[in-house]
Amino acid sequence: MSPSEAKKSENKKTPNLRALAAKILFQVVDKGRSLADELPDAQLKLTNPKDKGLLQEICYGVLRYLPQLEYQSKEFISKPLTGKQRVFHFLILVGIYQLRYTRIPDHxxxxxxxxxxxxxxxRHMxxxxxAILRNIQRNGSDDLEQLxxxxxxxIKYNHPGWLLKKLQLAYPDDWINIVSANMQRPPMWLRVNQQKISVADYLELLAQAGIEVAHQDSHSQALCLDQPRDVSTLPGFQQGxxxxQDGAAQHAAVFLxxxxxxxxxxxxxxxxxKTCHIAERTPGIAKLxxxxVEEHRLxxxxxxxxxxxxxxxxICADAGDPNSWWDGQAFDRILLDAPCSGTGVIRKHPDIKWLRRASDIEQLVSLQGRILAAIxxxxxxGGKMIYATCSILPEENRQQIERFVAQNQDAEWLPLGDGHQRDWQILPGQDSKDGFYYAKLGKKA
Known part of the structure; x- marks a missing residue:
């Protein structure tokens, strides 16, 4: 085989990552699939780690800026692309994203x-x-904010209208900061396994590896790195x-x-x-x-x-149906990280903005209430329960707990600790953490 033939053969084996991105985005936006399910499968088709990273960057970026990308594309697409051509709509968005929001050279x-x-x-496309991408290149405004x-x-804030209205109602003074935080790339937080190594000693290992820590949480001992990196580069990761784990999520085991x-x-x-964090903090725990409910996630x-x-x-079972899994031996402590809208982790999962619907919230509130009552x-x-969500919507959080305490005479709202007298709503980006909610309930003896 000649060198030119070998090169052609190699090119055939390596998928075009922009094509992969367009397929992923079609599945997520049009078919309602989760980016967390679609992206890893596509990345397996790429051998170069940089290509895997670029595929992730493009998919995340298009989903972050979807309304603005759609707005820019409409100026140059006279008739919507549908049917078999629909995937090319997302390919064009992929191209616009690279031109307008990345440092990838235009050519x-x-x-x-x-x-x-x-x-x-x-090939006809x-x-x-x-033509569309050349027009964007020539005619696009350099000042996107003005555009x-x-x-x-x-469009202006790259969030669905229903969600913006909820945030404006719940957080009239903070909603712009929330949507701005949602548009940022998330930092990387670490949880040190203190059964194996102290935080101080692990900080030394990081320093030796040239990995800088931006800050350390004083309550949970969580470490926030200055830059995200592949876990394979973290000292002792494979050794446990x-x-x-995000800094907000690390408070669950602490509060429990x-x-x-x-x-x-x-x-x-x-x-x-959180299961692992509980086990790390409590060696020799009697029962954990x-x-x-999902076997593959378990x-x-x-x-x-x-x-x-x-x-x-x-155990794989529905938490809301104790008869299917509970042996009748009551628990001293329960952590209920309830299914929720995920509105506190949009910066990590930008597809949430487009997969969630306003009608989902009422159904989720009902599901949370059912699980909470059953658990x-x-x-x-005399036992204690931590109720947590990665939501920032009051109906899933404080309103849910207020309703539960009002309906159950044996339930009392306890101080969380660490200076939090009642509950704690962490907003996205607050102390570089995800949006998260915590409340502690006690069962009267």
């Missing part, structure tokens, strides 16, 4: 995006794709010295404060970060049960426990 962004048409098996100044809020004699339930436990709990060399019982029956008198 590379345009040529690679146009080349993706062949990978998507439609090359002309249209090229969208008079647009509807949904450290895990990746399980003791070694306790029987503890982590309801809705997957992927297991991780419960989740497997993640197993994998995390195994890497960290920790133990917990695992409450498994808590001992």
């Amino acid at each position: 590379a962004a345009i040529s690679e995006t146009v080349s993706a048409c062949e990978s998507l098996k439609n 090359k002309g249209l794709t090229n 969208f100044e008079h647009c509807a809020d949904a 010295l450290v895990s990746v 404060n399980a003791q070694s004699s306790d029987s503890v339930l982590d309801a809705c436990a997957a992927p297991g970060g 049960l991780a419960l989740d 497997q993640r709990v197993h994998e995390n426990l195994q890497r960290l060399q920790l133990n917990a019982q695992r 409450w029956s498994t808590l001992k008198p």
Whole structure:
């Protein structure tokens, strides 16, 4: 085989990552698939780590700026692309994103995006794709803020209108800061496994590896890195010295404060970060049960426990149906990280903005209430429960707890601790953390 033939053969084996991005975005936006499900499968088709990273950057970026990208594309697309051509709509958005929101050289962004048409098996779309991207390149305004100044809020702030209205109502003084934080790339937080190494000693390992820490949380001991990085570069990651977990989520085990004699339930436990943190903080705990309704997600709990060399019982079942899993032995402490809208973690999961609907919130509130009532029956008198969500919507959080306490005479609202007298609503970006909510309930003896 000649060198030129070998090169052609190699090119055939390497997928065009812009084409992969367009397919992923089509599945997420039009078909309602989760980016967390679609992206990893596509990344397996790429061998170069930089290509995997660029694919992620493009997919995340298009989903962050989707309304503005749609707005810019409409000026140059006379008729909507539908049917088999629909994926090319997202390919064009991929091209616009590269031109307007990244430092990728224009010629590379345009040529690679146009080349993706062949990978998507439609060479006839090359002309249209090229023409639109060339027009964007020539005619696009350098001042994006001015370009969208008079647009509807949904376009101006890159959030669905229903969500903006909820945020404006709940946080009249903070909603702009919230949507701004949602548009940022998330920092990388670490949780040190203090069964294996002290925080001080792990900080020394990071320093030796040339990895800088931006700051350390004084209550949970969580470490925020100055720059995200591949976990393979973290000292002792495979040996279980450290895990990746947001600084907000690390307060769950702290507030739960399980003791070694306790029987503890982590309801809705997957992927297991909080289960592992409870086990790390409480060596020799009497009983730790991780419960989740999805088998494939419960497997993640197993994998995390195994890497960290920790133990917990695992059951796949519906937390809202104790008859299907509970042995009748009441728990001393329960962590309920309830299913929620995820509106506090949009910066990590920008697809949430487009997968969620206003009608979902009422259904989620109902589901949370059902699980909360069912799990409450498994808590001992005198026992304590931490209720948590990664939502920032009051109806899923404080209003949910207010209603529960009003309806259950044996429930009392307890101080969280660490200076929080009642509950704690962390907003996205606050102290560089995800949006999160915590409340502590006690069961009267």
